[in-house]
Amino acid sequence: MGIIMKKYKSFSIKFSLKDGHSPDRIPTRRMLSDMKGMYLDNEALESILEKGDLCIYEFYELGIPEKSSELAFGTTIINPGKVGDEYFMTKGHFHEKLETAEIYYCTNGHGYLLMEDLNGNVELQEMTPGVSVYVPPNFAHRSINISDSEPFIMFFVFRADAGHDYKTIETKGYRKLVIEKNGKPEIIDNPKWK
């Protein structure tokens, strides 16, 4: 009985609505040096790195058991900034279990959720505080901070056994990129897409 209780215990965890951070856990950090090859402008990336590495984004992983009956959740915090003309963004990934959905809820900042499936369908949703997005099954998803000053913060939930396939995006890239042109975000074809 004690074991069952331990296994199924509820818990609470705070994620600040303002900065997205939890006082109780340490987030995973993706540094610019972890993102080599993911931005269009490699030279711009290298020239920033010469001055010092930067944190592009952070996210929380809570170690929920990877079972189909369980839900994993946490926050993603993307800092403002650009590599060349391209906004700071997450790597983006498919779920290993391709058919599983994901839910995002924005609590701060201004960004895009860029989605694409293996058939070339591309979808984009704009997020501001209070906007939730339904990411349909089979779509890779990447979050992009289009503000020049504020972090872009989202609370996320996915089926805990969904898994992360980063490899496909790392290898092929995204079909579309979001860059700044004349002070505004613009979606362009990715010339590096394989």
Add this chain to the structure above:
Amino acid sequence: MGIIMKKYKSFSIKFSLKDGHSPDRIPTRRMLSDMKGMYLDNEALESILEKGDLCIYEFYELGIPEKSSELAFGTTIINPGKVGDEYFMTKGHFHEKLETAEIYYCTNGHGYLLMEDLNGNVELQEMTPGVSVYVPPNFAHRSINISDSEPFIMFFVFRADAGHDYKTIETKGYRKLVIEKNGKPEIIDNPKWK
């Protein structure tokens, strides 16, 4: 191809972080008259009803397909108030698929999430803005607004095929109740529990 796109399209929907409401949809409302028999003090309930019905809580249902790969989400908004000494609350329910978890994220107000399983294990989590709660598989869950002035607002996500079993709680009641005593919330045994 057109059909596949329709089926899997992403969408965004706003739920105000302040009041929990969406400008795009109409929430389901639970009135006091829908809650007959769920509060300890039936006389107090009837005497409020004599003066007129009240909205106890509202929640959004988005019609996500009820499949294990999909996630249902929305907000619950519980108004402040009491029936006798008992705080305004949701009916509470088990999932029909008992083994499925649920995630809550509080954006406003002050409340409790009261959980119990069929073996009599009871768990309580306190929620304030920014607090998320993991509801483990097999636990009925009820939300309770313990503020005397503010709505208690939560964003929720569950597996879309989880289903709602309200019947068990409507018939048996909850083992525990949350009442106000000397201006503070107190958890007591439910004398009506069957």
